[in-house]
Amino acid sequence: MMIAQISDTHILARSSDRAEGRRRADDLRRCVADINLQKPDAVVHTGDIVQHGQPEEYEHIAELLAPLEAPIYVVPGNRDNRDALRASLGSQVHMPETAGFFHYTVETHCLRLVALDSTAPGERKGVYCEERQAWLHQTLALAPDQPTILLIHHPPFDIDDHYIGGYRRPQDAEGLAAVIRRHSQVERMLCGHVHCPTQRSWAGTTATTMASVAVDVRKGIDETRAKSRPIYQLHEVSDEAGIVSRARLLVD
């Protein structure tokens, strides 16, 4: 199985006259075309899908994502608006069956996907309240033997030196860690939000963040050539090697 991951596309409305708006759209369009060439089984987007949570922005990204041949699964970021996301992308991307939190599971692949909503309206920081912890525990307990990838926008840990205390209550992050530690089938946690690539062990699993597709807000990539190129992530899953992840850097 192969999963392509994109994150932090921060798409603006098509009518925006900001130069970064056109650039972000062009780069996402190139990522989508290249993803189709790789033929992944699924595409995941780890949030900050658009810049201001506006319907016009979701309509724009709906057009940009339309050529994707694989199913796409998203989690909202702090820039997103759950209601506008549901209204504009509802027919195009997998949606939760219930209102409120944008949580869901995907059971149709050899790896189970669990999407956890870490956003709250008007809040920039990640939120992992007890209600979310309980949902995650109950959800993971339903399939203890199924290898699982967890999708969440906000990393629930600090990343030096620009993401310190990026979640609302440290004790809730500890609570989330305790839940994940109880479920050893969580093989990977894919995050967005910080706009830079990192990998670490956390709560008994491996957590990664990735470069933002939007290059003008990207961090942590200083190499001149890579700095301005569209980047997305590929995660290949096999019995022999587990999950092998690599960045896909697009060149002209």
Ligand SMILES: [Fe+2]
């Ligand atoms: Fe972002």
